[in-house]
Amino acid sequence: MVGITAIGAHIPMYRLNLDEIGKMWQTRTMKGEKAVAGYDEDAITMAVAATFDCMNGSGKDINALYFATTSAPYKEKQSAATIAGATDLGRECHTADFTNSLRAGSIALKAAVAEVKCGTVKQAIVTAADCRKGAPQGRFEQLFGDGAAAVMVGSNNVIATVDDSYSIFSDFTDLWRLDDEAFVQSADGRFVDLVGYIPIMKEAISGMMKKCSLTANDFAKVVFYAHDGREHADLAKKMGFSPAQVQEPLFAQIGNTGTAAALMMLVAALEGAAPNDKILFVGYGDGADAFVLRATEAISRVRNTEGMKDRLARKMPIDYGKYLHWHNLIRVEPPTLPERSEPSLITRWRDRKAVAALYGVKCKNCGTAQFPPIGQKIRICVHCQAKDQFEDYKFSDKKGKLFSFALDQLQPTKNPPGVNGVVDFDEGGRLICELTDCDPSKVSVGMPVEMTFRKMGKGKSINYFWKGKPMAL
Amino acid sequence: MESIRDKVAIVGMGCTKFGERWDMGVGDLLVEAAYEAFKDAGIEPKDVQAAWLGTVFSGISGITLAPLGLQYIPITRVENMCATGSEALRAASYAVAAGVVDVALAIGVEKLKDTGVTGVKGPGLVGDNPDGTAGIAPGYSAPASFAYLASRYFSEYKMKPEDGRKLLAEIAVKNHYNGSLNPKAHFSNLITVEQAMKAPIVAYPLALFDCCGVSDGAAAAIVTRADMAKNFRPDPIYIKALSLAVGARQGAMVQDYDFVHLEENVRASRNAYADAGIKDPRKEISMAEVHDCFTVHEMIVYEDLGFAKRGRAKEDIEAGTFTLKGDLPVNTDGGLKCFGHPLGASGLRMMYEVYHQLRGKAGPRQVKNPRLGLTHNLGGNAGTGIATVFIVGNEKS
Numbered sequence: 017m018v019g020i021t022a023i024g025a026h027i028p029m030y031r032l033n034l035d036e037i038g039k040m041w042q043t044r045t046m047k048g049e050k051a052v053a054g055y056d057e058d059a060i061t062m063a064v065a066a067t068f069d070c071m072n073g074s075g076k077d078i079n080a081l082y083f084a085t086t087s088a089p090y091k092e093k094q095s096a097a098t099i100a101g102a103t104d105l106g107r108e109c110h111t112a113d114f115t116n117s118l119r120a121g122s123i124a125l126k127a128a129v130a131e132v133k134c135g136t137v138k139q140a141i142v143t144a145a146d147c148r149k150g151a152p153q154g155r156f157e158q159l160f161g162d163g164a165a166a167v168m169v170g171s172n173n174v175i176a177t178v179d180d181s182y183s184i185f186s187d188f189t190d191l192w193r194l195d196d197e198a199f200v201q202s203a204d205g206r207f208v209d210l211v212g213y214i215p216i217m218k219e220a221i222s223g224m225m226k227k228c229s230l231t232a233n234d235f236a237k238v239v240f241y242a243h244d245g246r247e248h249a250d251l252a253k254k255m256g257f258s259p260a261q262v263q264e265p266l267f268a269q270i271g272n273t274g275t276a277a278a279l280m281m282l283v284a285a286l287e288g289a290a291p292n293d294k295i296l297f298v299g300y301g302d303g304a305d306a307f308v309l310r311a312t313e314a315i316s317r318v319r320n321t322e323g324m325k326d327r328l329a330r331k332m333p334i335d336y337g338k339y340l341h342w343h344n345l346i347r348v349e350p351p352t353l354p355e356r357s358e359p360s361l362i363t364r365w366r367d368r369k370a371v372a373a374l375y376g377v378k379c380k381n382c383g384t385a386q387f388p389p390i391g392q393k394i395r396i397c398v399h400c401q402a403k404d405q406f407e408d409y410k411f412s413d414k415k416g417k418l419f420s421f422a423l424d425q426l427q428p429t430k431n432p433p434g435v436n437g438v439v440d441f442d443e444g445g446r447l448i449c450e451l452t453d454c455d456p457s458k459v460s461v462g463m464p465v466e467m468t469f470r471k472m473g474k475g476k477s478i479n480y481f482w483k484g485k486p487m488a489l
Numbered sequence: 490m491e492s493i494r495d496k497v498a499i500v501g502m503g504c505t506k507f508g509e510r511w512d513m514g515v516g517d518l519l520v521e522a523a524y525e526a527f528k529d530a531g532i533e534p535k536d537v538q539a540a541w542l543g544t545v546f547s548g549i550s551g552i553t554l555a556p557l558g559l560q561y562i563p564i565t566r567v568e569n570m571c572a573t574g575s576e577a578l579r580a581a582s583y584a585v586a587a588g589v590v591d592v593a594l595a596i597g598v599e600k601l602k603d604t605g606v607t608g609v610k611g612p613g614l615v616g617d618n619p620d621g622t623a624g625i626a627p628g629y630s631a632p633a634s635f636a637y638l639a640s641r642y643f644s645e646y647k648m649k650p651e652d653g654r655k656l657l658a659e660i661a662v663k664n665h666y667n668g669s670l671n672p673k674a675h676f677s678n679l680i681t682v683e684q685a686m687k688a689p690i691v692a693y694p695l696a697l698f699d700c701c702g703v704s705d706g707a708a709a710a711i712v713t714r715a716d717m718a719k720n721f722r723p724d725p726i727y728i729k730a731l732s733l734a735v736g737a738r739q740g741a742m743v744q745d746y747d748f749v750h751l752e753e754n755v756r757a758s759r760n761a762y763a764d765a766g767i768k769d770p771r772k773e774i775s776m777a778e779v780h781d782c783f784t785v786h787e788m789i790v791y792e793d794l795g796f797a798k799r800g801r802a803k804e805d806i807e808a809g810t811f812t813l814k815g816d817l818p819v820n821t822d823g824g825l826k827c828f829g830h831p832l833g834a835s836g837l838r839m840m841y842e843v844y845h846q847l848r849g850k851a852g853p854r855q856v857k858n859p860r861l862g863l864t865h866n867l868g869g870n871a872g873t874g875i876a877t878v879f880i881v882g883n884e885k886s
Binding site for chain 1 (some may be wrong): 629641693
């Protein structure tokens with residue numbers, strides 16, 4: 017019995033109210049708000065957060081990590097490898113990027129299910145994340161939001177079996193982004209709906225139901241992608257799904273999160289599912305992938321993870337200027353501080369365990385956990401001075417408390433002031449690090465902190481590292 | 490192991506005006522400081538037998554001292570972050586104490602204003618390690634690395650942040666007052682507590698007046714053997730202790746490092762007091778120049794050096810203990826806050842003030858009947874610190 021064994025998601029905490037966009041351009045806007053990736057987030061870091069949420073512990077026995085996106089930070093260089101490194105998966109984990117299609121998430125899911133079914137992979141993580149850009153003043157600026165989802169596929173402790181699937185492809189040009197362009201473009205809206213989306217989805221869903229001898233009424237939940245809320249409602253109506261069956265697409269709360277959107281909806285649907293619920297799941301883009309899932313008795317376990325409601329509730333408003341600045345949509349005066357030199361790729365490689373998964377060391381002689389400054393490989397214990405008596409010790413999954421902090425107005429950051437903290441880990445060890453996803457006015461000594469993988473900066477290459485994140489906003 | 494006590498004397502010193510010396514290069518500043526010191530000691534450049542030059546950013550190697558035109562003598566550049574000036578004096582003094590050099594020059598210089606940017610370049614952003622690791626871990630500013638001390642101090646001693654910030658403001662007000670009496674200081678303006686409290690935040694809880702000046706400047710000392718000192722001048726000052734303690738990044742790595750004291754300061758002062766035979770520094774030290782790169786560090790230094798009781802600096806600050814008229818005047822020349830902080834020069838600038846105070850030549854800033862003076866110079870920050878504590882006296886014991 018192959019299916020989904022765990023679920024996770026990540027919604028960046030920043031929200032841009034669509035009224036902000038309306039105020040800027042003096043135009044009519046849709047209602048609601050969109051989730052905006054923090055200045056230090058991108059598709060990779062969001063996927064890392066969703067994967068952690070899904071893994072809920074050790075990455076042992078995860079043999080594949082498939083990452084779906086249309087907004088990979090690198091055009092050449094795999095994102096999945098970075099995600100697998102940050103989540104500390106085993107060296108033999110098979111990593112792959114599924115990209116260039118909004119359907120990449122369901123394509124990756126289909127591949128993972130097939131691999132687990134044929135036994136080449138025991139457990140696979142499928143994660144999808146997107147940070148798509150809509151041109152300022154355009155419709156997509158209002159529509160697109162940022163987010164990530166992750167599901168684990170396996171054959172033990174399955175919470176929802178994947179009973180069958182049905183796919184079609186279609187070389188239909190509705191939305192696209194050329195290789196040298198920043199913004200997504202689209203064909204005429206009615207053309208996209210009437211000639212593309214609606215008939216393609218109808219064909220895939222009908223094909224799926226026919227293949228399994230099911231009808232619209234057999235599903236407790238239907239989860240499917242659409243470009244926007246109107247199109248989503250339109251298809252539900254045309255297919256004869258009742259509002260109670262249709263999973264809320266979250267567009268008004270977080271926007272359309274691209275390749276992550278359908279999987280995020282699936283995560284929300286599974287969080288609300290009861291045993292034996294049949295779920296129809298459909299990904300769209302250059303065709304469609306339909307799946308029939310069935311919740312098992314084990315579905316009650318998913319309540320243990322952070323629910324979509326909580327993820328939606330942890331939010332902080334930002335204004336339009338910040339949104340433009342964070343996502344490089346505006347040129348600003350460079351800081352007058354001295355420039356920092358480009359991170360050394362050699363040092364990054366040498367300290368790869370520390371950079372990727374925040375590995376420090378623990379002294380076998382005195383038991384002191386310690387995280388040396390990056391690049392300063394430590395051989396002598398800072399506490400007892402024993403030489404070469406260390407074992408690896410991972411800090412990325414440890415929680416800590418803020419021992420002290422500084423709000424730095426001089427630090428070059430797109431979200432001033434720079435918030436920095438001395439973090440003392442509950443199980444020992446200390447790290448002086450940047451803090452993120454917090455309200456500077458609420459930062460205080462003693463506040464609980466966890467670690468999060470973030471983009472520190474972009475020069476010739478992207479510099480990822482870890483930051484502290486207050487557990488309560 | 491012998492103590493350096495009374496083996497070496499300072500017989501001449503020089504110090505440029507600190508500040509924005511737009512029209513002066515490194516060479517100009519070096520000449521200005523060195524020739525004041527030569528004249529003060531009554532020597533010619535040719536009398537200098539060896540020199541130690543301290544600078545962090547403004548030159549590499551002994552060649553940096555080329556503007557003085559010294560003729561083929563040993564010259565070494567030394568560097569120990571913000572304690573670099575003290576390091577130059579320490580090296581010159583040890584050479585004299587070893588008996589291999591009779592007259593040595595210690596000189597420090599920094600030309601920070603030529604960078605054209607705010608603050609201090611390079612390692613000014615903490616996290617930029619010198620071995621090519623720049624930029625992977627975050628780089629926060631030097632003020633932020635000291636703001637940790639303030640946040641922790643306020644929390645540890647249960648002070649409301651505004652009360653704590655007011656205490657720090659008192660220190661800035663004192664140092665500005667002292668600086669206003671000093672024509673060589675970078676800043677000569679008086680400030681009020683209210684002004685300091687309302688100033689823009691630089692790295693919370695620290696605001697503008699909690700931070701020292703970023704300045705250009707140079708300072709120099711001529712050192713010789715104690716038994717030869719009176720050949721140069723009737724009133725030399727004698728070195729009693731030259732102590733240096735360097736951390737091993739404990740602050741950033743171990744939880745028992747508390748961020749309300751700097752162990753480097755404690756160790757350096759303890760060793761210095763032992764060498765100088767000082768039992769009660771609060772009573773025996775006549776005046777001190779300490780490393781007030783940020784006001785909070787001056788407050789912590791009061792406690793680390795035994796001038797105030799642990800956690801109770803507040804009482805002494807409020808009693809005015811460290812003002813010019815107090816029991817133990819600190820930073821009588823305005824300190825780093827007001828005199829300015831050209832990194833390589835600062836340690837020698839501190840000694841320049843002590844040298845004048847102990848000889849009764851400090852003008853309107855003169856403290857009463859001083860006998861022993863102290864300089865405390867810090868490079869780095871908590872647990873990643875380089876602390877020096879030097880003690881000098883106007884009499885041989």
